[in-house]
Structures are given as C-alpha cells and as structure tokens.
Amino acid sequence: LLIELASPEFKEEVQEHSTEIKKSDLPACHKIVSIRTKTGETRWLEHHCLPIFDDQGQHVGRRAGNSDITARKQAEAERLELEKQLRQKYKMEAVGVMAGGMAHNFNNNLAIILGNVELAKLKIGDNEPALDNLDKVIISARRATELINQIMTYSRDEEYENSTVRIVDVFDETQKLLSSTIPSTVELKYAVPEESHDYCVKADAGRIQEVLLNLC
Secondary structure (H helix, E strand, O other): OHHHHEOHHHHHHHHHHHHHOOOOOOOOEEEEEEEEOOOOOEEEEEEEEEEEEOOOOOEEEEEEEEEEOHHHHHHHHHHHHHHHHHHHHHHHHHHHHHHHHHHHHHHHHHHHHHHHHHHHHHHOOOOOOHHHHHHHHHHHHHHHHHHHHHHHHHHOOOOOOOEEEEHHHHHHHHHHHHHHHOOOOOOOOOOOOHHHOOOEEEEOHHHHHHHHHHHO
C-alpha cells in the first residue's frame, strides 16, 4: 500500500525498503516519505518498522506503523523560511552599514572632482569648447551626490517619527532612487495626478519610502 501511495520521487526508495524488510538481520528503521491522497493532496508520513521474533528467536516478520507528520513538516518549512528571511534581514542591515561608510568616502571623492572641475572652469575661457563638457561633469557629479545622500538617509538606523509630509515629494525622491538602482531591462512608469501634488499626510517619510522600495 505504501508503494502505491508514495509520491513518484519516493517510489523507488519504498520498493527497495519492501525488499529489505524480508531480511532477518535488518534492524529497526524509519523513513520519511510523501504520499499523494485520492484528492491529489501531498501528505508526509513517518514510517517505522522493526523485526519481530518468536519465543525461539526465529524471525517471523516485521511490525510497521505510519504517522502523519504533515503539520510538523509544514512547521519546519515555515521555520526554515523565517530563518532565511532573518539571515537576509541581517545581511541587508550589514549592507546598510557598509553602504553608509562607502557613501561618505564616495562623497569625499565627488567633492574633490567637483572642486577640480570648478577650478578648471576658472582657468579656461568662456568660449572654450570644453566648457560644456565640464558643466556636464558637474551636473552628473551633483546627481551622484544626491543619490548617495538618499542611500545614506535610507540606510540610517533611526527611530521612526511621524510628521507632516508632502507625499509627492517622497514619491519623487523614491522614483529617483529606483531609477538609479533597478535593472535597465525594467521600465519604471511613474505618474501622480495633478490634483494630488499638494496632498500631505501625517507619517514617517522613511517608512513610506521603505514600503515603495520593497513593492518595486
């Protein structure tokens, strides 16, 4: 019966076991297998069997029993999933701390780049063809600084505090952060109705941003 009920991936194992149990020297053993019910549901069984001997010590067969441990298996799976989520949480916290330190160094380098570009602009004439290129460097460096500041703000471990927030500002800032971090193969469409631009809510801007980032 167990061979018939066993899920395809366990059939061979159960068939081998049914052959082995005829041996008189096979000790007590137990196996965990999944079965398919009449309705197609998967259930988990814990199979125990042990040899039986008569008064003369002759092997006369085996006694077997099966327990439904589906609930236990589901609880184990949920526990493993929670452990996985917890490990990921700690990993992200570590990344946040690391990102904060890297961001400071990155900002320092950007400040040096910006300072040198501004000095270069002072040394060349207004008609110099390279002036336009230097202006583009400044724009890009300032955008990079804004992005780094957003990452630093997001990665800080601070207490949440509700305040009056212009919600569209949070959306705009999050959209900029997402545009810089999501894969280029993903198209991000963002639209806020004109009448919603002045809406304010009592909330924590960081938590709203966290929700938006997780959703995206």
